[in-house]
Amino acid sequence: MWLGFDIGGTKLAVVVGDEAGRIAARRRRAIGASGDPRTDVNAMLRDAHELLAEAGVAASALRGVGVAAPGPIDFARGVVESPPNLAGWDAVPIRAWLGEVFEAPVHLENDANAAALAEWRFGAGRGAQHLVYLTMSTGVGGGLVLDGRLYRGTGGAGEVGHMPVEWGRDSELCGCGRRGCLEAYVGGRRWTERLARITPAASRVAALAGAPAQARPEHVLAAAREGDGFARGELERWNRYLARGLVALSYVLAPEVFVLGTIATAAGEALCFEPLRRALAAAVWPSVARKSEIRGSGLGEDGPYYAALCAAFEASPPY
Numbered sequence: 001m002w003l004g005f006d007i008g009g010t011k012l013a014v015v016v017g018d019e020a021g022r023i024a025a026r027r028r029r030a031i032g033a034s035g036d037p038r039t040d041v042n043a044m045l046r047d048a049h050e051l052l053a054e055a056g057v058a059a060s061a062l063r064g065v066g067v068a069a070p071g072p073i074d075f076a077r078g079v080v081e082s083p084p085n086l087a088g089w090d091a092v093p094i095r096a097w098l099g100e101v102f103e104a105p106v107h108l109e110n111d112a113n114a115a116a117l118a119e120w121r122f123g124a125g126r127g128a129q130h131l132v133y134l135t136m137s138t139g140v141g142g143g144l145v146l147d148g149r150l151y152r153g154t155g156g157a158g159e160v161g162h163m164p165v166e167w168g169r170d171s172e173l174c175g176c177g178r179r180g181c182l183e184a185y186v187g188g189r190r191w192t193e194r195l196a197r198i199t200p201a202a203s204r205v206a207a208l209a210g211a212p213a214q215a216r217p218e219h220v221l222a223a224a225r226e227g228d229g230f231a232r233g234e235l236e237r238w239n240r241y242l243a244r245g246l247v248a249l250s251y252v253l254a255p256e257v258f259v260l261g262t263i264a265t266a267a268g269e270a271l272c273f274e275p276l277r278r279a280l281a282a283a284v285w286p287s288v289a290r291k292s293e294i295r296g297s298g299l300g301e302d303g304p305y306y307a308a309l310c311a312a313f314e315a316s317p318p319y
Contacts, residue, residue, distance in 0.1 A: 001057050002316070003102070004066040004308025005044055006111060007031065009085030009138030009189065013304035014047045016055040019318030021122050025055035026305050035088040037080075041097055062104040063318075066311030067094055068114035068304075070139065075155050078108045084175035085138050085189070107315035111307065112158055113150055116143025117314075118306035119259045123298030128257045132249055134160060135261040136242070139175065140183040144253065150314075161187065165244040185241035188263060192216050195234070204228035221267050235271055238263075243279035250284045250292060258294045261303060265296040 001024065006013040012031040017023040027047055034040055052059055070083035078095025080086070098106045109117075116125075116133035125131040131145040140161030144151040151157050161183035162176055171180035172190065184190050195215035199206050204223035209215040223231035246258060264272045273294055281289050299306050313319075 001055070001062055002064045002066065002309055002312035002318075003048060003052065003062050003104075004068070004305070004310075004312040005048070006068040006114065006304040006308040006311070007044075007070065007086070008111065008304070009070065009083075011304070012044060012047070013308055014044070014051050015305040015308045016051055016057055017305070017309045019313070021306060021309065023302075023305060023309075024057065025051045027051050028304070033087040033089060037089050037092040037094075038097070040089075041092075041094060045098075045101060059101075060103055062102060064104050064312045064314075064316030065098055065102050065106045066114070066308060066313065066315050067098065067106070067108045068111040068307045068311040069094065069108065070141070071110045071112075071159055072156060073108060073110050075108065075152065078106070080108070084177075105315040107311060109311040109314055110141070110143070110152075110158065112141025113143040113152065114307035114311040115141070115261065115303060116145055116158070116259075117150055117310035118299060118303060119261075119297060120145045121310060122306050123303070124259045124295040125257050125298075128255075130253070130255040131257045131259060132160075132253060132255045133259045133261070134242075134245070134264075136186050136188060136263040137261075138187065138189050140181075140187045146253070146255075160245055160249065163245055163248060165241050182241065182245045186238055186245075186263070188217055191238065195220065200230055203230040205231050205234075217263055218266065221263075221271065224267075224271055235267070236275070239272060239275045239279070243276055243283070246276060246280055246294070247283045250280060250288055254288050255292055258292060259297060260294065261297040265300070268296070 014027045016025045072081045080092040082090045095108045119125040133143040142158040142160030162181045164180040166180040172184035174181035174184040196213045199212035199215040206212045208219040220231045
């Protein structure tokens with residue numbers, strides 16, 4: 001058995017499972033960085049021990065432990081380095097801290113890398129040799145599987161959320177402190193902040209949210225399906241910026257498959273995938289575009305559990 005953690009900006013998923021992806025026990029809860037990383041990790045460990053007891057698995061029987069966490073990450077040292085969406089997590093040696101508790105090897109992986117592995121091993125990317133995964137949740141992350149292997153480069157490969165898609169002093173501010181990043185335009189947190197500023201009181205988005213200041217991406221998607229003009233305009237803008245990122249990635253990597261998670265998967269074919277395919281076909285050489293597919297996540301709500309499990313597999317590979 002393997003134990004895995006998936007740490008997000010707003011949630012924690014913990015899982016115990018085997019090499020075939022059979023999940024023995026799982027837990028998901030809201031998470032908010034307390035400002036004291038050691039306190040946060042101790043809370044994670046309580047979750048893990050309760051989950052192991054629920055699964056009937058002794059900690060000493062674990063083959064590997066994995067942590068999927070937001071970047072930037074120092075893989076060599078197993079350190080989480082100041083993620084924009086985890087306040088107070090500055091140079092957190094999480095691999096060493098978990099190594100003090102568990103006898104099994106511990107691996108720290110970028111959360112989007114782990115999600116890419118999960119889609120490649122268990123989800124929409126099964127069978128592909130070249131896969132690019134993007135998640136648009138609190139922030140924007142990416143993972144690359146090239147030639148059938150996870151690609152990390154010097155450690156920061158796949159941080160597609162911080163590719164510039166707009167330039168100039170008027171471009172949107174990203175959580176990383178820079179302007180014009182893809183995450184500033186299609187990340188859930190920044191989009192929510194934008195909606196609170198600009199949602200018209202008379203729009204269907206505001207009606208679904210209860211008030212303009214409470215508008216969220218899910219309200220935009222629901223209102224767009226009903227034909228609300230403001231929601232359709234916001235989604236067109238969101239697709240346009242995401243397409244800019246996909247075009248750049250297409251020319252650089254020419255993947256077989258783009259797997260898009262979270263907001264894109266929730267939006268679905270008509271609102272997201274069809275417009276993105278048209279945009280890609282219009283902007284990329286036909287010889288490149290026709291060899292790439294754009295798919296939604298195949299794992300849905302279970303994605304964080306499989307990402308956590310795949311991070312654990314990297315500690316002690318079953319293959």
